[in-house]
Amino acid sequence: MIGYHLVRLAKFSGRETRAAFWPWAAVVVGLVLLGGVAAMTPQVLASMAKMRKFALEHPDQATITSGPGHYEISIEGHHPELMPDMGPFVLALEGTMAVLIVLIAAAAVRRLHDRGVRAPGRCCPCRSCFSASPGCPCSLPIRCSTPACSDCCSSTISAILQPLAR
Template structure:
């Protein structure tokens, strides 16, 4: 519990070092709680989208196909004019991801310092994640337009996501490495 509280106390402290035992309880707590909050935050946005799609299907049956059965119900809208606004969903997603990045930034930097590396090693996953969250709504809009113009952008997004996953795995490996047992340019080892 002390490691978690210490992580929150040092939220804006990018100096010094954190051992694995200080970093991982805090990081895993932040990720778990953030994903739960993100999931809970997307429920109202998704409910609004689903209600809109159901209303379109009820009032304009020629513009939508409804498939239902035991345990499932889906609505496919065929006319672009009736498509729901996905903006609130993407806004909640962006805010949630930004909160995770802000809450973890200093702790990741201190953990990297403890392995003798600069905090800049934590930046590549954030860049690829930002690009993905920015481009994904554009790709979705192009695919909903069904004019075939989104395939090249989709392939770039796919490549971006592969690079994101690779950089995230690399960062996790760096964060899992042993601490330097001696003082380094970031300070003495923590106790």
């Protein structure tokens, strides 16, 4: 299964059955989640180490409580220096999402083809979202009731995911 999908990462034509798609999707999502956790864990641990050091150096502003199954550090006041650097978090999130998209995109398009749904490509799937494409030829069943992009995007996501599940 993994080899089958890896050699077809760039093949957006053809069809993909449910039996072939969903195990692959589960493997990809699981690997992306594990990769994200592995990428973010060092930042979380570094932040916890900073908090512990602060708590030990300033016992009047912090309390450490530990017991079976839990460890808690309570810090009074505003101390932004204890917060983790969000840059690596964002970078890890961007990286894991890029991997997810690369690994699942072609299989999702093939799955949509199998359901008889044209995958969104060079056109906007919702006319009310972008006025530059009023004659959108997409066949996705999307018609937003409001021109707000958030409504449009959620409708687009729903319209793409629903046929994948069938």
